[in-house]
Amino acid sequence: MAKVPVQFTLNGAEKAEFIDSGTTLLHALRDKIGDTSPKGGCHQGTCGACSVIIDGELRLSCLTLAETCNGAAITTTSGLSEGGVLHPLQRAFLDAFATQCGFCTPGMIMAAKVLLDHTPNPSRDEVVEALSGNICRCTGYEPIIQAVLTAARSNSQNAA
């Protein structure tokens, strides 16, 4: 089995691994690098639980081959809090009861982060659209939508 090298930054830290060619990024992150925050819910691009940010864009790590990420900057939910301080989205998800089983949460936070990075003050419709590729079976979405709107407000207050 041919091993191939992959090298990228994960949440700002350099990572290099030898992996089997054809390995998905999800598999590489979880089983080789040990970041289990992206979840495998469907492995077919439907649920969004494996969402990560690659070079600023939201991607599904279950459908992305790790080899195609050489040189990329990858962000996952496990890398959002700094020095034990929660990211405003994490804080808002926690405060707004936007988690139940928690399995969709890391992917939801990734999708929300990309939205707020580009659209700091989104409308409710924009939030719904941004989260539309992520399935939650517990909450009925409303607390999640509210959490993202709350995080956006707290961001803009901090900026002011």
Next chain:
Amino acid sequence: MALALQTFSTVKDANAALKATGTRYLGGGTLVVRAANEGDVSISSFVRSTEPSQSAITVSGGTVRIGASVTMAAIARHPDLGTLTRAARAVGGPAIRNMATVGGNLFAPTPYGDFTVALLALDATVSTDGGDLPIETFLAKRDGSHAIVTSVGFALPPQGGFRFLKVSRIKPKGISVLSIAAVLEQAADGTVSAARIALGCMADRPMRAKAAEKALLGRKLTSDGIAPALAVASEGTSPTTDPIASAWYRAQVLPVHLGRLLLGQVAGMETKA
């Protein structure tokens, strides 16, 4: 056999590699990586090309050329392709749109392939390393095709001349019950002088509604005017039954939605200049 990825810097070399058994061309991964994840053991090797021309969008003199590796998200945000935003955004959710490519969409089986429905109505030309094909011919022969698609090209329709509608049960992101694209030209008196209508989910791949197109000629876009077209809308269709909708349901609602599209009764649709 374990899976592997082979990357080539030219389409020509990638095409050569694709001649081996078990190889599949890798675009955005939303079709072939999915298939491999789901246990399609006929796939043993992914082949991709990184030739830069496949990632380019050029718009000049009313003609558009979109490289096969261009993503739905790139089309949706391109300033000169506002006409196609709606169709590009009809594909998947935000993450899928950052990955799914034009080239891949041409191969997406029903109920996917909404953007190809748009390309079919635009009468696009599909370019491969081996030459160009009209999209209708390409779609008919796509199953046996081994040639890598390099780009699609089409003439931009006049402002307001292109209409697109995706019908899904879940909004904003849902799989198609059906999708419809239409390119209409109207004479000064409002009668239709040329029409191309493409349908998604009404067969195993996007198809033209030629009987409806013919029935629209010389008619006005009014309830009475479009009635003959709606009456023949399902001619030649063989809609699929899947978890989204039954063939019967798709056949029943096609004239309803085609009517709304032709009459401009679709929310958010801009039909006027």
Next chain:
Amino acid sequence: MELRKNYFADQRKDDLHEIGQPRPRSDSPGHVTGKTAYFADRNFPGMLHLKMVRSPHHHARIRSIDTSEAEKHPGVVNILTAKDVPHNVYTILILIQIGPEDETVLADGKVRWKGEAVVAVLAETERAAQEAAAKVKVDYEVLPAVFDMEEALKPGAPIVNEYHGQNHYLYDSGECRKVRFGDVEAGFAGADHILEQTYQSSPIEHAPTETTGCIVAPEGNDRFTCYTNTQAMFFTLDNASIILQMPGNKLHFVGGTVGGGFGGKVDVIVEPIAILGAKLTGRPVSFIYSREEEMQISSPRAAEKVVIKDGVMKDGRIVARKVTGYTDAGAYSRHSPYGAQKGAGHYPGPYTIPNVWIDTYCVYTNRTPSSAMRGFGVTIGDFALEVQMDKLARLIGMDPLEFRFVNAYRDGDMKAHRQPTEGAALIECMQEASRAANWPVAEKYMAMSSYAKGA
């Protein structure tokens, strides 16, 4: 949120400090930082992957199974068939003496639903397991199948499950669970109106975002640790102990956060075969459902059919109710005999009706076995009952909410299964709902109480 303390104020001390107060969930910090550990967030060196060869037929006899080519496939470590499972025929509710054992861990001689597990392949990688599974040859003789409950109950229907001998569960009360209260025929005879309606539902999949699965690690001392997302830890441990004929102290089950369950993770399906694989290979084993397996193989909520016949008076009183309920268990019992029984207890609804007759059947068909899901046995029944209540109200020209006040059970009322009503609060809930929904009802209903009749 608003907590109304004026209801039943005399029944409790007003010293609630937690109820009505928002409190952070203890698991949220782990969820939002991606640190919560789910069963699959583990990776053991040398871990094998289990893939199941499944029946492509709804009902078939297995003539032969040939695993010779699959065994030779690179990366394959072991292949398991029915003969490898110590106690292959089981049923999960045997723990509470609800038999007979009617389901196979791996199919033995016959398959009874499309997707049934036949052969388990253990390999070094998921891919190798998938490839080898494709090389297993099973020769089937396809048998007639039955998918409709009424067809299944007809004489001469194909027998789905020989362990039962007929296409319904046999309760101690006979072919169905029965409730008999008063004289239902006399009730109908004296009623002003009769309304008989049929309600039906389809199976519903829980579709948790995390699929069913487990990872088993041998501890090296004949003991096995099973990391699982079961919703029924000890229930699974005990059933695994029976199936594997291993004492419970050899099995260490580790649960934790479940990525969505909704009742879909209470069957004992992945754990016993994964533990067996770990035992026979001496290696850690991962058996995780694909999304397709979760949707097609895991038990859904049962399809149900409910026939309700009510006798009602012009003044709103329901005087007789006859219900026949059918629960589609699919090919095997799992939790469905219990679900059907729950229905029998539930069908009068929260209403006081003097004459009640209830029959509920647990029916076997060649469909995916159904099992637990959020209020199974009552949820579909409630849908049917409350739609029926609206129809009855319309029939006699009464406001649907007032109609429910007339029939609501109150403390001291005898329920159809002969338990006197205690602690009823339906009247008060409807009074509050009437205010909150701005759906006014006559003052006499707002003055009612669950405590006493005629108040």
